Amino acid sequence: DTAVSQTPKYLVTQMGNDKSIKCEQNLGHDTMYWYKQDSKKFLKIMFSYNNKELIINETVPNRFSPKSPDKAHLNLHINSLELGDSAVYFCASTLAGELFFGEGSRLTVL
Amino acid sequence: ILNVEQSPQSLHVQEGDSTNFTCSFPSSNFYALHWYRWETAKSPEALFVMTLNGDEKKKGRISATLNTKEGYSYLYIKGSQPEDSATYLCAFPSGGGADGLTFGKGTHLIIQP
Numbered sequence: 001d002t003a004v005s006q007t008p009k010y011l012v013t014q015m016g017n018d019k020s021i022k023c024e025q026n027l028g029h030d031t032m033y034w035y036k037q038d039s040k041k042f043l044k045i046m047f048s049y050n051n052k053e054l055i056i057n058e059t060v061p062n063r064f065s066p067k068s069p070d071k072a073h074l075n076l077h078i079n080s081l082e083l084g085d086s087a088v089y090f091c092a093s094t095l096a097g098e099l100f101f102g103e104g105s106r107l108t109v110l
Numbered sequence: 111i112l113n114v115e116q117s118p119q120s121l122h123v124q125e126g127d128s129t130n131f132t133c134s135f136p137s138s139n140f141y142a143l144h145w146y147r148w149e150t151a152k153s154p155e156a157l158f159v160m161t162l163n164g165d166e167k168k169k170g171r172i173s174a175t176l177n178t179k180e181g182y183s184y185l186y187i188k189g190s191q192p193e194d195s196a197t198y199l200c201a202f203p204s205g206g207g208a209d210g211l212t213f214g215k216g217t218h219l220i221i222q223p
Binding site for chain 1 (some may be wrong): 142144146152153154155156159197199201203204209210211212213215216
């Protein structure tokens with residue numbers, strides 16, 4: 001059983017399109033996150049959600065929006081994709097500060 | 111912005127040798143330090159959470175120490191094996207308990223057979 005799962009693992013799309021990446025955790029954790037691995041392989045936090053409340057919104061473009069239909073899911077929606085959005089996006093959930101990561105979703109914008 | 115430095119950026123080690131690398135951080139307002147191991151094409155996995163000055167944690171051949179007064183933590187690997195090749199990240203709580211972790215840029219370790 002995968003604790004934190006993301007779909008799709010790979011996504012190739014054209015500039016200007018709107019896309020979503022789904023994340024589900026079966027750990028019963030209250031807080032979920034989205035991280036972006038940038039071109040220098042650096043992990044940067046984008047969002048966190050706790051009990052359907054957005055806690056952190058780092059300096060990401062408002063084209064990115066997290067949506068949480070329930071405690072076990074935190075989906076990432078991206079509108080009007082740009083070339084610079086190409087990256088690997090990691091979902092994570094937390095227990096007592098320790099993060100459990102999904103396997104990542106590699107987004108390529110052409 | 112939390113200033114977390116990891117050194118070296120990359121490290122090549124012969125199989126069987128022992129090695130260590132550093133995570134440096136501001137010593138004021140310390141809360142906790144996390145070490146993660148990140149293998150290529152996989153997701154980061156937690157190794158240790160350290161909270162107390164003088165803490166030493168161990169998992170198999172990997173151990174870590176913490177000095178909160180001088181602001182550093184060392185990660186040691188004894189008798190390196192090829193499967194130890196990975197990027198090792200240190201991380202700190204970004205703010206309050208639910209604010210996630212801020213990661214360092216990592217030390218990329220390559221074990222050469």
